[in-house]
Amino acid sequence: MPTATFTPTADVVAEATQAGYFPGRHTVEITQVTQLTDGVYRLTFRDSYIAQHARPAQFVNLFSHDPLRLLPRPFGVSETNGDLVSIIFAVVGTGTDEFSHLTAGDSVDVLGPLGRPFNTKSPAHYILVGGGLGVPPLIYTAQRLRDDDQSCATAVFGYRNDHFADHYVSQYADTTVSIDEREGNVITLLDRMEANDELTRNGLEPVILSCGPLPMMKAVAKWASKRGIASQLSMEQRMGCGYGTCVVCVVDTVDGRKKVCSDGPVFTAQQLGWEA
Structure with missing residues (x-):
C-alpha cells in the first residue's frame, strides 16, 4: 500500500519559522524562469525563509515532480530579493531539463538552505x-x-x-x-x-x-x-x-x-x- 507524502504549505512553513524550527521539504511558487544562454537558466521562486536565512555558498535542494526521480538536485543560491530566491543552473539531464520547462505560477518542492557557507566575517x-x-x-x-x-x-x-x-x-x-x-x-x-x-x-x-x-x-x-x-x-x-x-x-x-x-x-x- 503506497505511503502518503505530507508536503507543508506556505502557512505551515511560516508557522514553523516563527516557532524557530528549520522547515522541511515544502512546496513553493515559481515566479520566473529565464534562459540566459544556450542550456543555462535562471529560476526564481518565492520562499521567505530561504531568502532571509541563506548565506553565501549555501544551497537548496529542488525535487522533481516525477516520483521515479527520488533524489533532489542541489543548486547554490545566486540572489535574493525580498521573499524571492534565484538559482542559475545548466541543463545536464532529465531533472534539470524538467526545471527549465517550469513557468511562472508552477510549483516545485524545495529544502534549504543547506551546507556550511563562506566565512566573510573579517574585513578583506x-x-x-x-x-x-x-x-x-x-x-x-x-x-x-x-x-x-x-x-x-x-x-x-x-x-x-x-x-x-x-x-x-x-x-x-x-x-x-x-x-x-x-x-x-x-x-x-x-x-x-x-x-x-x-x-x-x-x-x-x-x-x-x-x-x-x-x-x-x-x-x-x-x-x-x-x-x-x-x-x-x-x-x-x-x-x-x-x-x-x-x-x-x-x-x-x-x-x-x-x-x-x-x-x-x-x-x-x-x-x-x-x-x-
Whole structure:
C-alpha cells in the first residue's frame, strides 16, 4: 500500500519559522524562469525563509515532480530579493531539463538552505573566483558583501564562451572582470591583477573565495597559497540527501573523508591539502 507524502504549505512553513524550527521539504511558487544562454537558466521562486536565512555558498535542494526521480538536485543560491530566491543552473539531464520547462505560477518542492557557507566575517578584499556554473554562489556572495562597509569584492569569472553572469554580479561587486576560453582563464586574470597591484584594495588584504570545476579550484588554491593568500573553496559534488545522511558526496581532506553537503560545501585550501 503506497505511503502518503505530507508536503507543508506556505502557512505551515511560516508557522514553523516563527516557532524557530528549520522547515522541511515544502512546496513553493515559481515566479520566473529565464534562459540566459544556450542550456543555462535562471529560476526564481518565492520562499521567505530561504531568502532571509541563506548565506553565501549555501544551497537548496529542488525535487522533481516525477516520483521515479527520488533524489533532489542541489543548486547554490545566486540572489535574493525580498521573499524571492534565484538559482542559475545548466541543463545536464532529465531533472534539470524538467526545471527549465517550469513557468511562472508552477510549483516545485524545495529544502534549504543547506551546507556550511563562506566565512566573510573579517574585513578583506574578497576576490570571488568562479568558473562556468560555479559562478552563481559567488553572485550571492557579492550581494551580501555589498552591504558590508568594511569589505570590498572583485568578481573574477571564467566562461567557456558567453559571459552570462556578468550582468548579475556587476550589480553588487565593486569590480567585475571576466574571460572566456579564447582569451585564457581565471589564472590569467589573477596574474593581471597581481601585475597591476590590484590584489590589495583600500588597505584590505585579499581573500579568495572560489567555486567552479575541480581543476580550476585546485589551480586557484595553489596560486593563492604561493602568494600567502587565504582561500576558501566551495566544492561541487554529486549529492543524494543534501544533509549528511546518504554519504554520497564525500571528498578527501587532510583529516579524512568529509561530506560536502554538511561538512562543506566550503573548505579551506589547508583542509583540502591544496597548498602549493
